[in-house]
Amino acid sequence: MSTTIDTLRFATAGSVDDGKSTLVGRLLHDSKSVLADQLEAVEHVSRNRGQEAPDLALLTDGLRAEREQGITIDVAYRYFATPRRRFILADTPGHVQYTRNMVTGASTAELAIILVDARNGVVEQTRRHAAVAALLRVPHVVLAVNKMDLVGYEEREFERIVEDFAGHAAELGLPGFTPIPVSALVGDNVVDRSTTMDWYRGPALLDFLEEVPVGVEAADAPARFPVQYVIRDGEVRHYAGQLVSGALRVGDRVTVHPSGETSQITGIDVLGREVETAYAPQSVSVRLADQRDVSRGDLITSGLDVPALTREVRAAVCHLADRPLKVGDRVLVRHTTRTVKAIVQDLGGAESLTANDLGRISLRTAEPLALDDYAVSRRTGAFIVIDPTDGATLTAGMVEL
Known part of the structure; x- marks a missing residue:
């Protein structure tokens, strides 16, 4: 009998103080994916802070500096498993200046969890995270409405947020999403079904993660x-x-x-x-x-379904580097295993792109590239722009044919 189980790569994103680190910590804790010594360390730090219960956010905020600041400042990867599936979790920061980190974490994800504080609803950073998920063509999106305990577990509050998010999702062309009301602090609908929200008939978050189809490329995708x-x-x-x-x-x-x-x-x-x-x-x-x-x-x-062979590359991009990208810059473009010289011809009307900017780019390459539209293939439709002087990654691009 085969014991092979599949793997789901997913990313989490949320605005500052929406409770994302607590949600991830609760997911790890309640799924029994935390080692005893890790839990003891969290309990020790929590007691030193005067907290009665363990602060589960500490399970994901691994760097001491970020714990002291109370924020998550980089992409933290976590690996855990249940009897039904293995998981690779990219926990991304919530600050607007770290949008590029979400792009990094979600670029290979098959699912994105976008967290919303039930008290605040959909905010600017929620819309930005939804835009990144749409840009990266993440196949599955979960809208986790957190801190339901602080709004009295009211169904109407949950429905109001879902309706608001649905409007933005439609504008972005984001495919269907799955809304789940949760309380990460208490544990409602994270691993175990909530007993206080009997109006909700859907799955708990972990149940959904275990059941969502894995495999972003269609079985009949071109070779x-x-x-x-x-x-x-x-x-x-x-x-x-x-x-x-x-x-x-x-x-x-x-x-x-x-x-x-x-x-x-x-x-x-x-x-x-x-x-x-x-x-x-x-x-x-x-x-x-x-x-x-x-x-x-x-x-x-x-087969007959061949990529487009072109030296004119147009794409949606997220600029990743602190140094700006300008029209006229000479760069390198790395597409799959191929690297070619290129020049930046246009930046969607802008003079330059700076860190965390989302925009569009037109490049002319010295040699032709065999490209697919990113909507067709997230692998052969993606590329990165590199600084030829030091090899630093400047920009991540998603091809638009």
Whole structure:
């Protein structure tokens, strides 16, 4: 009997003091994902602060400096598991000046939890977090309305916030979201169903996390295989890397981009074992029937659904670096395993982008890139802009074809 369980990557985001760290701490504590010594340390710090109950927010605010300030200032990754699923949690900061951190945490997430304080409702940072989730095409969104205990567990307060958020979600083109009323401090609807909100018929947060479908790429997605290494074995060449979407099969006719050369797959190895078919996201090596000029950065595809080959790149972006990005800047663009020179032609009418700015960019690259629309593929539709002088990441981009 197989014991394999899948993994859900999810991110949390919320405005300052919405109780996000407490929610994550409650999730870890009540799912019994906290080691005894960790809990003892939290209890000790809480007692020193004069608190009667353990401050579960300390389970996620791992840096001493941020604990002393009472804020979360970076993306903190947590790993935990239940009998039904493994989880990778990216706990992102709430301050507006750390929007770039949410982009980092949510870029690979299949689900985002956006937290709202029931007393304050939807605020500017809530709308900003929803915009980032829409921009990154996060497949699933949970609206966690926290601190329901402070509004008397009133259903009408919950419904008012859900209606307000739904209006913003519709404007952003955000797909459907799942609203859940919670009290992280008390534990209502986090791991265990609330006994004080009998009007709510939906799942507790952990139940939803365990049941939501995993896998952002459709099973019939086009095959996309960026070449990472070329391994020579005598006269035979193996092209190694991660299959980021779709499937490759022995006998498939394939195209190599950007050269446009074609060949046929004669062999596929997964973990040193020959297979007939490989599926995303497996790491594989592929052998071709012909001696083609294939190198790191090339993209191998199969079938008729091919990416757009272009030197004109247009994308939605979030600027990540403290140094600004300006029209006319010469940069590097890294797309999958390929890195090319480029020049910034336009920034959506702006003269520059500064840290945490959301905007649009037009680039002209020195060599063509094989791109998919980000709405089609979050892997081959994404890229980063790099400073050629020191290799620093400047901007994250989502392709718009």
